[in-house]
Amino acid sequence: MSIELPKTYNPEEAENKIYKLWEESGFFSPEGLPSVTLAKEGKIPEPKPFTILMPPINENGSLHAGHALVLTIEDIMIRYKRMRGHQTLWLPGLDHAGFETQVVYEKQLEKEGRSRFQMEPGQLYDEILNFTLANKKDIEGQIKKMGASCDWTREKFTLDPDIVQTVYQTFKKMADDNFVYRGEKIVNWCPKHQTTLSDLETTDVEQKDNFYYLQYGPFVIATARPETKFGDKYVVMHPGDKRYRGYKDGQKIELEWINGPITATIVKDEAVDMTFGTGVMTITPWHDAVDFDIAERHKLEREQIIDFRGKLLPIAGEFAGMPISKARPLIVEKLKSKGLLVKIDEDYKHVVKKCYKCESIIEPQVREQWFLKMKQLAEPAIKAIENGEIKFIPEHYKKISLHWLKNILDWPISRQIVWGIPIPAWHHEPKCVPRPGKEKEIKKCLKTVIALEEPRCEFCEAKFIRDPDTFDTWFSSGQWPFASLGYPDSNDYKTFFPTDVMETGGDIIFFWVARMIMLSLYVTGEVPFKTVYLHGLVLDAKGRKMSKSKGNVINPLNLLEKYGTDALRMGLVIGNTPGTSLALAEDKIKGQKHFANKLWNIARYVLMNISGISTLKPEIKAELTAEDEKIVSELGALVKDATEDMDQFRFYLAAEKIYHYVWHTFADKIIEESKTKLASEDVIIKASAQRMLLEVLITSLKLLHPFMPFVTEEIYSNLAIKNKRLLIVEKWPD
RNA sequence: GGGCACAUAGCUCAAUUGGUUAGAGCGUCGCAUUCACAUUGCGAAGGUUCCCUGUUCGAGUCAGGGUGUGCCCACCA
Numbered sequence: 001m002s003i004e005l006p007k008t009y010n011p012e013e014a015e016n017k018i019y020k021l022w023e024e025s026g027f028f029s030p031e032g033l034p035s036v037t038l039a040k041e042g043k044i045p046e047p048k049p050f051t052i053l054m055p056p057i058n059e060n061g062s063l064h065a066g067h068a069l070v071l072t073i074e075d076i077m078i079r080y081k082r083m084r085g086h087q088t089l090w091l092p093g094l095d096h097a098g099f100e101t102q103v104v105y106e107k108q109l110e111k112e113g114r115s116r117f118q119m120e121p122g123q124l125y126d127e128i129l130n131f132t133l134a135n136k137k138d139i140e141g142q143i144k145k146m147g148a149s150c151d152w153t154r155e156k157f158t159l160d161p162d163i164v165q166t167v168y169q170t171f172k173k174m175a176d177d178n179f180v181y182r183g184e185k186i187v188n189w190c191p192k193h194q195t196t197l198s199d200l201e202t203t204d205v206e207q208k209d210n211f212y213y214l215q216y217g218p219f220v221i222a223t224a225r226p227e228t229k230f231g232d233k234y235v236v237m238h239p240g241d242k243r244y245r246g247y248k249d250g251q252k253i254e255l256e257w258i259n260g261p262i263t264a265t266i267v268k269d270e271a272v273d274m275t276f277g278t279g280v281m282t283i284t285p286w287h288d289a290v291d292f293d294i295a296e297r298h299k300l301e302r303e304q305i306i307d308f309r310g311k312l313l314p315i316a317g318e319f320a321g322m323p324i325s326k327a328r329p330l331i332v333e334k335l336k337s338k339g340l341l342v343k344i345d346e347d348y349k350h351v352v353k354k355c356y357k358c359e360s361i362i363e364p365q366v367r368e369q370w371f372l373k374m375k376q377l378a379e380p381a382i383k384a385i386e387n388g389e390i391k392f393i394p395e396h397y398k399k400i401s402l403h404w405l406k407n408i409l410d411w412p413i414s415r416q417i418v419w420g421i422p423i424p425a426w427h428h429e430p431k432c433v434p435r436p437g438k439e440k441e442i443k444k445c446l447k448t449v450i451a452l453e454e455p456r457c458e459f460c461e462a463k464f465i466r467d468p469d470t471f472d473t474w475f476s477s478g479q480w481p482f483a484s485l486g487y488p489d490s491n492d493y494k495t496f497f498p499t500d501v502m503e504t505g506g507d508i509i510f511f512w513v514a515r516m517i518m519l520s521l522y523v524t525g526e527v528p529f530k531t532v533y534l535h536g537l538v539l540d541a542k543g544r545k546m547s548k549s550k551g552n553v554i555n556p557l558n559l560l561e562k563y564g565t566d567a568l569r570m571g572l573v574i575g576n577t578p579g580t581s582l583a584l585a586e587d588k589i590k591g592q593k594h595f596a597n598k599l600w601n602i603a604r605y606v607l608m609n610i611s612g613i614s615t616l617k618p619e620i621k622a623e624l625t626a627e628d629e630k631i632v633s634e635l636g637a638l639v640k641d642a643t644e645d646m647d648q649f650r651f652y653l654a655a656e657k658i659y660h661y662v663w664h665t666f667a668d669k670i671i672e673e674s675k676t677k678l679a680s681e682d683v684i685i686k687a688s689a690q691r692m693l694l695e696v697l698i699t700s701l702k703l704l705h706p707f708m709p710f711v712t713e714e715i716y717s718n719l720a721i722k723n724k725r726l727l728i729v730e731k732w733p734d
Numbered sequence: 735g736g737g738c739a740c741a742u743a744g745c746u747c748a749a750u751u752g753g754u755u756a757g758a759g760c761g762u763c764g765c766a767u768u769c770a771c772a773u774u775g776c777g778a779a780g781g782u783u784c785c786c787u788g789u790u791c792g793a794g795u796c797a798g799g800g801u802g803u804g805c806c807c808a809c810c811a
Contacts, residue, residue, distance in 0.1 A: 007771070186809095204808090211811095223811060236811090273810050281811045290809040350810085400738060404807075510806090543746080575747045575759075579739085581804090583746055587760050594773040605770035641750090650750065656758065668775075675769080 005607065005718060009600035011564025011593075014714040019144055021713075027082070027729050028090075029151045030495075034729050035085040050086035051499040052078060053481060053529075054150060055512075056095030056158050059132040060104045063142040065538040065546065065584060066505060068556035069576070071146040072569045073535060073651065074503050078149055079706035080646050083732035089496050090150040091484055094139065096132060096159045098420035098473035099201070103193065103357045105131055105419070117194070121418045121468070128419045142557060147565050147709045149728065154492070156484045158476060159421065166483040167476045168424050168452060170523055175450045179373050182425075182448055186285075186292040187412055189365040190355040191310035195416040196369055198472060199409065200511055202353045202362050211348030212332065213278070215340045217255030217264060222277035224350060225287075226331050227324050230258055230316050231303040232282035236294060239268040241279050258335060259317040269294050287364050302366065310363055370414040370423060370469070378405045380521040381514065390517065393533045393649050394579040397509060404510050405518075413475045420470030425450050429462040478515035481528035488524075499529045506534035506579055533649055536581035538572075543583045559589055566708035567592035573707060574655050595659060596711045599704070602667050603715040606697045609678050610690045625685060628677075628692035631670055635661075635699055639733045642703055651707075658703045666696055694719075699733045 026032030035047040052074050057067055074090060082088040105128050106116055116124050143150070156163065174180045188197040209224045219235055235253075237244045251266040264282075271294055272281060285295035285302035295302050307313055312327055314320045319327045335341045353362040382405050384390060385398060392398040414423055426449045432442045438459040445462070449455040454464050476483075481502075485493040498520075504513065513532055520528035539545055540552040547553065559568045571589035576582045624632065638661050645654035670693070677689035698719070705712040705727050716727040724730075 005770095008773075199807090221811080225811090271809080271811095276810050283811080288809080288811075290811070293809070351808095394739095396738065400806075403737060407807075507805090541746080577748080580747090585746065585760070588746075590773085591759060594771095597773050598771065601771035601773090603770085608770070645750070648750070653748075653750065656748075660758075667771085671770080672775090 005600070005604045007601075007604075009564075009597050009711055009714075011566065011596065011710065012561070015145070015147070015565055015710045018710050018713045018717075019147065021726065022149060022728055023152070025726055025728070027726065028149050029153055030087045030089045033082065033087060034725065036087055044085075047085050047087045049089065049496050049500075050078070050081040051089045051091070051496040052501050052503065053484060053499055054090060054092045054148075055502075055504045056093035056097075056156075056477060056480065057139060057143070058095050058097040058100060059135045059139055060097055060101040061135070062138060063146070063556055065554050065556050067142075068146060068568065069535055069538050069572050069582070070503065070505070071143060071148045072572045073533070074501075075146070075148050075150075075569075075709070076573065076651050076706040077501060077503070077649075079709060079728065080732065082149070082728065083702065083705065083730060085731065087495075089154070089492075090148070091496075092143065092148070092150040092152060092155045093480065093484060094136065094155070094157045095477070096157070096419065096473070098470065099193075099195070099197075099357070099415060099417055100473070101128060101132060102417045102419040106193075116418075125418045145557070145560055145565060147569065149709070158473075158480070162486065163476065163479075163483045164421050166487060167421055167471065167479055170479055170519065171424065171471075172450060173523070174372065179377065180450070181371050181373065182368060183371055184366055184368045185371070185412075186289050186364050186366050187369055188353060188362045189308065189367070190358065190360055191308065191363050192358045192360040193355065193417070194308060196367065196412055196414065197355065197362070198412055198474075201356050203356045204351045205354050205359075206349060206351050208347065208349050210332075211345040212335075213342040213345070214335060215342055216257070216280075216282060217253050219280045220278045220342050221280055221282050222345075223281075224348060225284075225328075226335065227312065227316075227319075227328050228284040228287050228305050229282065230312075231286075231305050232257075232284055233262055233264050234267045234295070234298075234300055235264050235280060235282050236267045236269050236272055237280045238270060238272040238274045240270075241272075241274045243279060256338070256340070258331065258338070258340070265300075267294070267298055267300070269297065286366050289364055292364075292366070304366070306363055306365075308365065369412045370425070372411045372413055372475075374408040374411050374518075377518045377522055378408045381405055381517045384517065384521060384527050389527050390529065391531045393531065394577075397506065397532065397534055397579065401509060401514055401517075405514060411472075411475075413472045414467075414469040415472055416469055418470065420473060421476055423467045423469050423471055424452050425467040426455055426464035427467060428457065428460075428464055431462060432459075433461040435459060435461055474511050474515055477512060478519040479523065481516055481520055482524050497524070497528075498526050501531045501533055502529040503533040503535070506536060509534065531649075534579055535576070536579055539581050539583045541583055541585035541587075543581070554584055554586075559586070563589045563593040564596060564710070566596050566711045569709075570595065570655060570659070570707055573651050574659065576652050578649065595663065596708060598663055598667060599700075599708075599711060600715065602662070602671065602700075603697060603718070605671060606693045607718065609674075610694050623688060624692055625688040628688045631692055632695055634665075635696055639699065639703065643732070643734070646706075655707050658700070658707070662700050662704070666700060670696060701727060702730060702733050705730075 022028065030036060035044065038044045039046045054074060055070060078088050078090045109115060171180065188199065188202050190197055211222055211224050212226050213220050213222050216235060223229060247266045249266060249268040253264050253266070254261060255264055271290060272279065283291035283294055284305065285291045285300060286304045287306060303315065305313060305315055306324065310323055312319050312322050319331060332341065354360065355362060382402060385402055428445055428447050432445055434442045441459040445457050445460045449464065481499055482493065482497055485497050487493050502513065516528045520526060537545065540554060544550065544552060556568060567589050570592035571584070638657065642654045642657055674689050674693055677685050680686050701712045701716050709728070713727045
């Protein structure tokens with residue numbers, strides 16, 4: 001066999017061809033695997049399943065470096081386990097990514113001079129749906145470019161009807177179990193996006209502002225936000241503060257305030273820090289979480305000062321209708337002219353919450369929202385983690401998860417956006433229309449009902465209005481592990497759940513990982529996965545976070561084209577320890593392109609020199625010279641070592657060791673030394689060298705295949721070996 | 735205020751959980767090249783493993799303290 005291979009490896013040509021070959025082979029699906037077929041014929045024992053669910057990928061853009069890393073690591077695991085004979089399932093998922101996608105689409109609308117607030121919700125939904133569908137093919141194509149050997153026949157989308165059904169059933173079950181409540185509580189409100197956000201969806205930003213000391217009757221109070229103070233009629237101090245001993249809880253005082261005289265009430269509460277400011281504060285329960293709690297404790301009234309667009313309401317008098325930024329200096333001016341401004345501290349550092357998407361300042365607002373009680377949901381998760389039912393890689397994420405779960409707060413799950421799963425709830429019209437003879441019972445009318453169809457009230461003919469809100473995306477994606485596998489009746493659920501490994505970014509451990517654990521335990525009674533592998537961020541070459549504004553975003557698709565998928569994958573995995581951020585330097589990937597070519601030329605050399613040898617006999621070792629046998633057994637040591645690393649999720653080490661062996665042992669030593677052996681007059685020495693070279697090549701290809709699937713498969717396809725299968729399903733060496 | 739990490743060659747990172755002389759990639763410098771590969775080979779320079787104290791036969795690794803950096807959580811008006 002003397003096949004002429006070109007002098008350099010051409011990734012682009014090989015990759016498209018090879019991926020098609022794999023797809024057509026059926027080996028991406030568990031039922032198509034040789035190990036499963038052989039087991040069916042009774043020839044080998046039933047293989048063990050090995051399952052990974054791909055974290056659903058946003059359909060609102062194109063693949064970024066983080067996605068490339070996820071796909072690489074997961075593909076390495078799946079390919080390794082597939083070669084070990086497992087019944088492997090890697091289920092691909094696409095994400096509607098609720099709020100994220102709506103934000104992206106709103107930006108596009110903005111560019112076109114349109115706004116979601118001038119659109120019918122139905123129309124907006126349809127447009128976003130079309131937008132994501134248009135992106136779907138691109139994203140799928142990009143996932144394939146990465147070489148991902150996932151089962152496309154099982155591809156799931158987070159808005160698939162069966163997923164939505166599962167989410168509804170979970171919500172209903174939670175409502176029945178009294179884990180859901182609808183409450184008027186203070187929430188994080190983004191005035192730009194016009195929706196509630198969970199605490200995780202806000203970021204804290206430290207900034208310097210003016211701190212105003214104001215005369216409030218006999219007291220001096222301090223505030224950074226004078227524009228919220230119009231309705232302040234409670235003045236709060238610590239019950240133990242001796243300076244204010246003369247004032248009693250509930251005492252009324254008359255005083256002159258911004259827009260005229262008011263009556264204020266003294267409140268004593270321990271939440272007040274005596275050492276901060278003057279030790280006295282007035283409260284604005286509608287727009288501040290601490291104040292809200294104080295008002296709840298003392299059953300105080302609350303009033304909205306700022307509307308949901310961030311403009312002042314009529315209570316602000318002459319300032320009504322103004323946005324905060326415009327009103328604040330004018331209000332300060334008025335306070336000053338009335339002699340109520342005591343002093344201004346211009347150097348006041350404090351933390352403000354901002355929307356994590358648009359950086360608008362969050363305006364706390366009181367709104368009726370759906371909440372989940374989290375304490376009871378968290379308990380089984382805490383137990384499971386403490387018992388070691390879930391293994392964290394790296395380990396310190398165990399502590400981080402437990403800390404969060406033990407301090408968990410209730411979760412607001414309703415969002416005022418259209419792009420998502422509608423909340424299956426209905427609200428009674430304000431007015432009751434009693435049915436004949438039921439006039440006396442209308443007090444029993446249900447205000448809110450959780451149901452898929454419009455409910456009918458027994459006592460009343462009033463209509464029910466559909467709740468306009470959608471679920472927080474993470475509420476549905478938290479159910480992904482069992483929902484995507486067809487809980488509760490499907491064979492896939494029975495076979496592949498709980499899954500083996502959840503591999504995702506450490507930055508979404510609370511958003512997603514913790515919630516999957518809680519929701520899976522609640523619905524199925526089982527943990528969703530046995531191992532959590534968390535990778536770090538992919539940073540630029542200088543270790544900075546990639547961002548569009550910095551202009552340092554590395555597009556993996558460009559790297560693919562330039563250096564080939566295998567090179568990108570190696571560049572992403574070598575030196576990347578779990579949990580640690582990875583600085584992605586282009587030179588590193590370039591170096592791996594050289595490696596792919598090195599491997600290619602190793603194969604060329606071997607092929608050129610082994611004519612006549614087309615198969616490896618099992619008793620190969622008997623035919624080797626002692627020297628060659630030593631080479632083969634040394635390779636055996638590498639195999640053992642690398643296998644151990646693979647089993648322990650040390651892919652970065654395995655890849656580096658194999659790389660180093662192939663280049664600096666196989667190419668630099670074994671091949672160099674083989675040149676004299678092949679030139680030998682001694683037939684035994686020559687034949688031994690030939691067999692040894694082929695053996696080392698085949699084993700190297702197998703070891704490299706999970707990392708560099710394309711070039712290895714391409715080379716393997718050029719070897720003439722009897723009973724050869726595609727490398728993707730060949731047996732991992734032992 | 736609380737929590738979690740990190741600090742090793744010029745740069746980016748390893749060192750498989752305490753074990754020879756701390757390694758690799760990239761970069762730098764020198765030499766070689768009719769060879770499967772210039773996308774090459776051989777070689778060199780480059781280290782107080784942040785600092786201090788301790789445990790140990792033995793510490794980059796463990797403990798205590800310090801310095802610096804990053805991230806997460808939290809309701810100081």
